[in-house]
Amino acid sequence: MLSYFCKLGLKMKIHCFSQKMFCTSALSPLPLPSRMETHLWYVLPNEVKSQSLLSQYVDLLPPPEKDHVFSMRGDELQKSALLARALVRTTISRYQIYSRVSPRSLVFKKNAHGKPEVIWEQSDDWHPPQLHFNLSHTSSLIACGVTVGSPIGIDVEEKERTLKNNILSFAKRYFSCEELEVLSAISDPEVQRHKFIKLWTLKEAYVKALGIGFSGAPFNTFTIRFGGANPNPEVLDSAIAVVPLEKPTNLTTNWQFKQLELADSHYAAICRQNDGLLGGESMKVIVRKTIPLVEEHCVPRIDSIVRVDELT
Amino acid sequence: MVSFSNMGRSNLPLSFRRLQISCAAKPETVDKVCSIVRKQLALKDDISVSGESKFAALGADSLDTVEIVMGLEEEFGITVEEESAQSIATVQDAADLIEKLVEKTSA
Numbered sequence: 001m002l003s004y005f006c007k008l009g010l011k012m013k014i015h016c017f018s019q020k021m022f023c024t025s026a027l028s029p030l031p032l033p034s035r036m037e038t039h040l041w042y043v044l045p046n047e048v049k050s051q052s053l054l055s056q057y058v059d060l061l062p063p064p065e066k067d068h069v070f071s072m073r074g075d076e077l078q079k080s081a082l083l084a085r086a087l088v089r090t091t092i093s094r095y096q097i098y099s100r101v102s103p104r105s106l107v108f109k110k111n112a113h114g115k116p117e118v119i120w121e122q123s124d125d126w127h128p129p130q131l132h133f134n135l136s137h138t139s140s141l142i143a144c145g146v147t148v149g150s151p152i153g154i155d156v157e158e159k160e161r162t163l164k165n166n167i168l169s170f171a172k173r174y175f176s177c178e179e180l181e182v183l184s185a186i187s188d189p190e191v192q193r194h195k196f197i198k199l200w201t202l203k204e205a206y207v208k209a210l211g212i213g214f215s216g217a218p219f220n221t222f223t224i225r226f227g228g229a230n231p232n233p234e235v236l237d238s239a240i241a242v243v244p245l246e247k248p249t250n251l252t253t254n255w256q257f258k259q260l261e262l263a264d265s266h267y268a269a270i271c272r273q274n275d276g277l278l279g280g281e282s283m284k285v286i287v288r289k290t291i292p293l294v295e296e297h298c299v300p301r302i303d304s305i306v307r308v309d310e311l312t
Numbered sequence: 313m314v315s316f317s318n319m320g321r322s323n324l325p326l327s328f329r330r331l332q333i334s335c336a337a338k339p340e341t342v343d344k345v346c347s348i349v350r351k352q353l354a355l356k357d358d359i360s361v362s363g364e365s366k367f368a369a370l371g372a373d374s375l376d377t378v379e380i381v382m383g384l385e386e387e388f389g390i391t392v393e394e395e396s397a398q399s400i401a402t403v404q405d406a407a408d409l410i411e412k413l414v415e416k417t418s419a
Contacts, residue, residue: 071366071369072369072371073359073365073369073371074356074359074371077370077371080371113398114398137373138373139371155374157375161375163379164351164352164379164383165379165382165383169382170379170382173382173385174378174382174394200375204374204375213398214374214378214394214397214398215394215395215396215397215398216395218393218394218395219394
């Protein structure tokens, strides 16, 4: 436990893409993402072992959230639920928003479809930031995406996750015809399974970004298309687009997608609005691995375009 | 003359059958849902599952929930519209919806 307090006093030098970043204590403020950036934070439950740290997380929560955490069946699920709440509260508080925002003071509500949002304090001399967030978790990784000026949806899934049902039967029932064709065309079962998981996370990220969920946008009412004239197999997200299949439709298409791998163990999908600022460029994502209240570090990502010497 | 001690539904007039649809699902239906849920979530034996159990509290994520619904569709020969997925929070919700859909299918 003492080592955690020692780490709080350390200055950490961090390389992130070609930038050098200094990270002091875990609680020093961070600039909000620009309108062109998406921040993705994640925590690995296996790395959080200290009971006293977990108690600190419980202390951050209002009674209804505590009740929810302890209503989960079993220690692991309780820990996961607790980390998810701790992650979202500490992450939002890390940004230079307002001196009175702290992990404990944040208030959340759910929209009509159950998507969580922040309720900002209203005051005459302060305009709340247009901060959007979205959470996703598996038993082994919990992630929180943050944007400014655009709704965001994220979904994470273990790469090795298997379906209890047959993949093509599942896709026939729930996905679009085009997606079923794409999956059917893959002969290697492992490759097919990985493609399924990538498709699932992208579709989930989209309906979560829209804020209407699976019920509001059944998965067979839109196709996720991997396209572009010359898709580069090393770039996971080359030209991913959403194509609604019904007319008329309440599904909008001005959305941008990013697919990436986290911790070598998970596929993550991010969906945010494409407001034309980025032109044809792919989504700029800054990934940070964290232990809430304790430490964080940027995770450098290898995009196909970045050369090795640019990382130093 | 209708005998109220008769537990078999087929002897009751249609109006009585409709009344039963709005009551809780049969225990056998709830049990079947519990076993499909247990299998999907690979629950340890010490975790009990009953009508009141919430899918989310058992650790079901969105993919698990859809897989469970697909398993229920196959087991009961029904189609559950995706729009209904949001209304299913507990095992009991699923069982009640199944019986409603089974009635519709057989009517």
